[in-house]
Amino acid sequence: MKNNETVLLGHGSGGRLSHDLIHNLFVRYFRNDILLIQGDSAVLPVIHGTICLTTDSFVVDPIFFPGGNIGNLAIAGTVNDLAVSGAKPEYLSAAFILEEGFPMSDLEEIVKTMAEEASKAGVFIVTGDTKVVERGKCDKLFINTSGVGSLLPDSEGIIAGKNIKIGDKIIINGFIGDHGMAVMSARNNLQINSPVESDCACLNGLISDALQFKSAIKFMRDATRGGLGTVLAELCHHKPFGINLLEEAVPVRENVRGMCELLGFDPLYVANEGKVVMVVAAESANSILHIMQQHPLGKESAIIGEIMEHHAGKTWLLTSIGGKRIVDMPAGEQLPRIC
Amino acid sequence: MKYIDEYRNKEKILSLSAQIKKISTKKVRLMEVCGGHTMAIQRFGIPDLLPETVELVSGPGCPVCVTSRSYIDKAIAYSKLPNIIITTYGDLIRVPGSTSSLDKEKAKGANIRIVYSVLDALKIAQDNPDKKIVFLGIGFETTAPGSAAGIIKAQMAGLFNFSVFSAHKIMPPPMAALIDEGVDIQGYIGPGHVSSITGSHIFDFIPAKYGLGVVISGFEPLDLMQSIYMLVNQYETKSPAVEIQYSRAVKPEGNIKALEMLDEVFLMRDDWWRGLGILANSGLGINEKYASFDAEKQFEVEVEILKEDKGCICGTILKGISKPSDCKLFGKACTPAEPVGACMVSNEGACAAHYKYSRE
Numbered sequence: 001m002k003n004n005e006t007v008l009l010g011h012g013s014g015g016r017l018s019h020d021l022i023h024n025l026f027v028r029y030f031r032n033d034i035l036l037i038q039g040d041s042a043v044l045p046v047i048h049g050t051i052c053l054t055t056d057s058f059v060v061d062p063i064f065f066p067g068g069n070i071g072n073l074a075i076a077g078t079v080n081d082l083a084v085s086g087a088k089p090e091y092l093s094a095a096f097i098l099e100e101g102f103p104m105s106d107l108e109e110i111v112k113t114m115a116e117e118a119s120k121a122g123v124f125i126v127t128g129d130t131k132v133v134e135r136g137k138c139d140k141l142f143i144n145t146s147g148v149g150s151l152l153p154d155s156e157g158i159i160a161g162k163n164i165k166i167g168d169k170i171i172i173n174g175f176i177g178d179h180g181m182a183v184m185s186a187r188n189n190l191q192i193n194s195p196v197e198s199d200c201a202c203l204n205g206l207i208s209d210a211l212q213f214k215s216a217i218k219f220m221r222d223a224t225r226g227g228l229g230t231v232l233a234e235l236c237h238h239k240p241f242g243i244n245l246l247e248e249a250v251p252v253r254e255n256v257r258g259m260c261e262l263l264g265f266d267p268l269y270v271a272n273e274g275k276v277v278m279v280v281a282a283e284s285a286n287s288i289l290h291i292m293q294q295h296p297l298g299k300e301s302a303i304i305g306e307i308m309e310h311h312a313g314k315t316w317l318l319t320s321i322g323g324k325r326i327v328d329m330p331a332g333e334q335l336p337r338i339c
Numbered sequence: 340m341k342y343i344d345e346y347r348n349k350e351k352i353l354s355l356s357a358q359i360k361k362i363s364t365k366k367v368r369l370m371e372v373c374g375g376h377t378m379a380i381q382r383f384g385i386p387d388l389l390p391e392t393v394e395l396v397s398g399p400g401c402p403v404c405v406t407s408r409s410y411i412d413k414a415i416a417y418s419k420l421p422n423i424i425i426t427t428y429g430d431l432i433r434v435p436g437s438t439s440s441l442d443k444e445k446a447k448g449a450n451i452r453i454v455y456s457v458l459d460a461l462k463i464a465q466d467n468p469d470k471k472i473v474f475l476g477i478g479f480e481t482t483a484p485g486s487a488a489g490i491i492k493a494q495m496a497g498l499f500n501f502s503v504f505s506a507h508k509i510m511p512p513p514m515a516a517l518i519d520e521g522v523d524i525q526g527y528i529g530p531g532h533v534s535s536i537t538g539s540h541i542f543d544f545i546p547a548k549y550g551l552g553v554v555i556s557g558f559e560p561l562d563l564m565q566s567i568y569m570l571v572n573q574y575e576t577k578s579p580a581v582e583i584q585y586s587r588a589v590k591p592e593g594n595i596k597a598l599e600m601l602d603e604v605f606l607m608r609d610d611w612w613r614g615l616g617i618l619a620n621s622g623l624g625i626n627e628k629y630a631s632f633d634a635e636k637q638f639e640v641e642v643e644i645l646k647e648d649k650g651c652i653c654g655t656i657l658k659g660i661s662k663p664s665d666c667k668l669f670g671k672a673c674t675p676a677e678p679v680g681a682c683m684v685s686n687e688g689a690c691a692a693h694y695k696y697s698r699e
Contacts, residue, residue: 258340264686266382321352321560323384325696330675 005104012098012132025108026094026128029115034091034126042126044091047150052087054078055146061337063110063140065186067178067197068273070143071113073339076202076273077224078147079121083204084220084276086155086211089121095129095144102140110141121202123147154214161219161279166241168218168307169285171278173206173292174300175199176228177256180270183338184263194255201274206295213291216284223275225338226330229268231277232305232315233329242311245327247320249304268317269330271338279307346559347383355564356388363392363571368523370659372514373530374401374687375558381696383560385567393571396659397689399513400530402478403430404657404681404688405612406506409642411436414504416640417473418449423638424467425451426460427475428482434684437643457489457503464493464501473634476503481532483507483623484597487604490625490632504634505625508610511541512621518549520615522658526570528563529555531585538593539581546579557585604629613681614654653680656689663693670694 010017027035034042056077063070074094082089094114098107118125157163182198184190203222210217223231228250236243252260252267260267274297280288285303292298308316315327371377377397380386386395399405411434418425418441425441432442432453445451450470454460457474464472476486486503493501510533517524529542534555542553552573556566566584573579583589601623610622625633650668655661663669663682673679675691682688 254340257343261340261343317384319382319384321347321349321383321388322356323387323560325381325384328695 007098007100007102007104007107007132009100009132009134012130018130021130025111026130029111030094030118030125030128032124032126034124042091042093044126044148047090047148049153050151050156052082052085052149052151053146054081054085055144056081057142057144058339059139059142059337060183060339061139062183062186063106065198066182066195068200069110069113070141071110072117072200073273074143074145075114075117075121075123076200077339078145079123079202079204080222080276082147082149083202083207084222085151086158086220087149087151088208089123089147089149089204091124091126091148092118093127093146094125096131097138097142098130098132099138099140100132100135107141117202121204152211152214155211158217158220161235164218164241164279164307165281166307166309167282168279169282169303170232170243170245170305170307171280171285171289171292171301172223172228172251172304173203173276173298175251175253175256176223176272176275177252177260177267177270179273180227180265180335180338181256181259183271184335185259190259192255192259196253196255196259199272199274201297203274203276203297206292206297207276209291209295210278210288213280213284213288216281216288217278218281219279221277223272223277225271227267227269227271228275228277229266229315229327230329233327235279236313236315238313240312242308242313243305243315244308245305245315245317247317249302251300251302268327271335273339343559346557346561348561352388352560352564355561355568359393359564359568359571360390362568362575363390364575366392366394367525367571367574368394368396368659369526369528369567369570370396370398370517370524371528372398372400372510373528373532374404374685375532376400376528376530376556376563377689377692378687379558379560380563381692384696385560385563386697388564389567393567396524396662397656397692398517398659399612399614399657401682401685401687401689402482402506402508403434403685404653405508405513405614406477406681407611407613408436409644410506411440412642413640414441414475415439415444416642417504417634417638418444418451420638420640422470423450424463424470424472425449425475426454426463426472427451428455428477429453430685430687431475431477433678434681435678457485461489461492461496461498461501464498465496468500470500472501473638474501474503476505476507479508479510479530479533480536480601483605484536484594484600487600490604490629491600493632494629499631502632502634502637503625505605505623507605507623508612508621509623510537511544512618513612513615514542514545516615516618517658518545518551520658522660524551524659525574526552526554526579528566528570529553529581531555531557531588534583534585534589534593536594536597539583539589539591542581546581550579552579553581555581555583555585555589557588614657651680653682653690656682663690666690
């Protein structure tokens, strides 16, 4: 790719320019046997067991931010949706909507990041699509990824959390709010002394380690848009149990806390892109915690709360000063276009 | 976090909680008149740390909540004039007017932009010389100096395409009106940010005339607990006074420079408050000298006066007579996603704070 090249309407036309773009960029970086066939569909080998399918679109603004770009976000988002469902992520599709005039060098960097992230997670990008719209009709680029994976044996209950019991513990794999504040600081050009990096990462490796204790893991969800607070508020909504969340136990970095104070955000509702919330049986909580802490993405894992018989349907935050309050789903979006 | 954690020290807060319990013998209702306090009290779970004798009620401390619907209607009408850009703080954008809101108009194509300060609005005025920029000036003594500075700056820079639509109001008149109306309170948690501008003397008439205490408080839990302790102590020892707990930000004489700017640009006028009606000399209009920066004098629009929503009791909530949970719309027809009254929209509104943090 030449440095000064930009995306033209012709790159989405299906003609020669499209062909070149697909071969010189997408096929080159995503290279695998299934993709190389270049048919109208990817032909997948037989996948055993129950199949999980998920899809997600990525519109983050700005597309490059500390700790990542829209590319790793698009891979991690879909991989994580499969992993927290108790599935082993295997194949992904990637569709691009590009704005005319978008720098080809940026596109290349993003595609390269996607390839690296997919390789780290052990998944293959096997099919895709490219469309180009006139300048001003979309903002730089949007990416959609879909993914399929096979549900691991005996993990059907995880997705709905149907085996949750009073006394179960809640675990998170580290600091909350990093992604939201990283994007926020990039978006507003905030001069922060110790910049925050996005936590964007594929969690299937960490989750696979924890699933050694599969029978003890009752529920998993990745805390993306809406943050930890929304996950917990949704989890107990209309359920016969409540949740106690200990503010002091929830890991929040100093600089994220500082930015949240400054900008008026509540870290509980700030987006993450590499955090899984788990509900686990009390007797196995420490073993699971220990195993997660051995993984690079789980060093700061912590037990942050408990399933309660009291206040069914509600999440209570026991505040760090000894008070308590409700944690509810937020009314609107705290930050639009965060992923 | 340095300078924050000191004010969130659990041992000190619990010790104050114990001391308040010890000295409080009589039932006392304390009102906060600052939306920032309303939010902090709920966010940290402070009511949980107080004895049954001490009750906190929210007053008219949220500027968005006390502003009339016709103000929103008029701002929407301005947005429909040719070549206009409306600039506003974010908390106004979802407030329902009689038939629409600024965010609905924005979605339909009106040129409405959210700004974080009046300086952003001035920049827009500078970058768009062929457009007319109206800044929605809302807030108490805290934000009014910002609007005044914007107008003074616009004049110095010759930005005559900039104007302010003022809904600025001042705090002492409603505080007096509430006591005159016989609202059952025994002390005020004084507004910290307002007082950093005005100083504490503007509240001297409250103990002098009405025999109620005012303690000007900071926004951290330790600040609030200490202020509550001071007010309970004043009440128990029958020694009402104006005291400054938030001494790291508030001086008795206030911010002289900001006060001079208010004097330069604004003049007092009678103004309408939700729940309280028209209060004499409670609003800030732009004076004759700066009339060319006064949106109300620059643009003419007609707005039909419509009644406030039936069933919504924002008015009595803002007076501390009712609690949000007393409203039959609360949490049902009126939620932050589909607000009926302004108290549910604004981040600082009593209904929003109760919905978010303490709904049982």
